[in-house]
Amino acid sequence: MHASIMSRADGKCELCQNIESLQVYPIPESPDLSANCAVLLCDKCLQQISGGADLDANHFTCLNQSMWSTTPAVQALSYRLLHLFSSESWAQDAIDMLYLEEDTLAWAQRGIVHNVEATLDANGAVLRAGDSVTIIKDLDVKGANFTAKRGTPVRNIGLSDNPLHIEGKVNGQRIVIIAAYTKKN
Incomplete structure (x- = not known):
């Protein structure tokens, strides 16, 4: 699985394009455990996504590019991260522009925590x-x-x-x- 994802990603983080310390990240709430439901991330992105480091909104402005990926796993993860930063104007603008296929959108939304109450x-x-x-x-x-x-x-x-x-x-x-x-x- 690692080799196929590395090839698909051209040896770069599928979010920020970093080429160092790359790891496969299986996306939570995915339909299956295949390579189609995982992304290649650099250590900086992975640490922030997994909670090992504080989220840095400036780092994740890279989502403005990654959200246009043709890979559904990258699209779903980008969508989820944009929602984490939805209080930032750049992220809200990106969410407003983003179009996902119906099944990819459903997958992306499964991983978003929705608070009924504030x-x-x-x-x-x-x-x-x-x-x-x-x-x-x-x-x-x-x-x-x-x-x-x-x-x-x-x-x-x-x-x-x-x-x-x-x-x-x-x-x-x-x-x-x-x-x-x-x-x-």
Whole structure:
């Protein structure tokens, strides 16, 4: 599978075109486990997508190019990532221009978390993916053996399927945080 994806991608990250530290990434919520449902990513893209590094909107402006790929797996992943950055004007513009075949669109949408309710901070401000917040109460982090201290900034938050929770990186670890214990910056 790796060889066929490497050949299809011409030895480049299928998102940002980087040629170093390439790995196959099977796209979650895919119809199957074939090479048609995986993409070749550089380490920088992979770390950000998998939550190992903070999302960098500037890096992912490359989606303006990758979304036009003829490979459905690249299209689906680009669509999902554009939705993560939908608060950015460039991403919203790209979403408005993007056309996907019906089956590719359905696949892409399966991987997007849709909150029925808005995620709100302690003051009732609506939180969006990519926002920065500050923790307003000391929080014991289960399973991580540390306390997230009051006043700790959390950048590039992610939303979860539960509108009461957000995800963010504290002390180098990605954790789930109760949104009501944060304040939007």
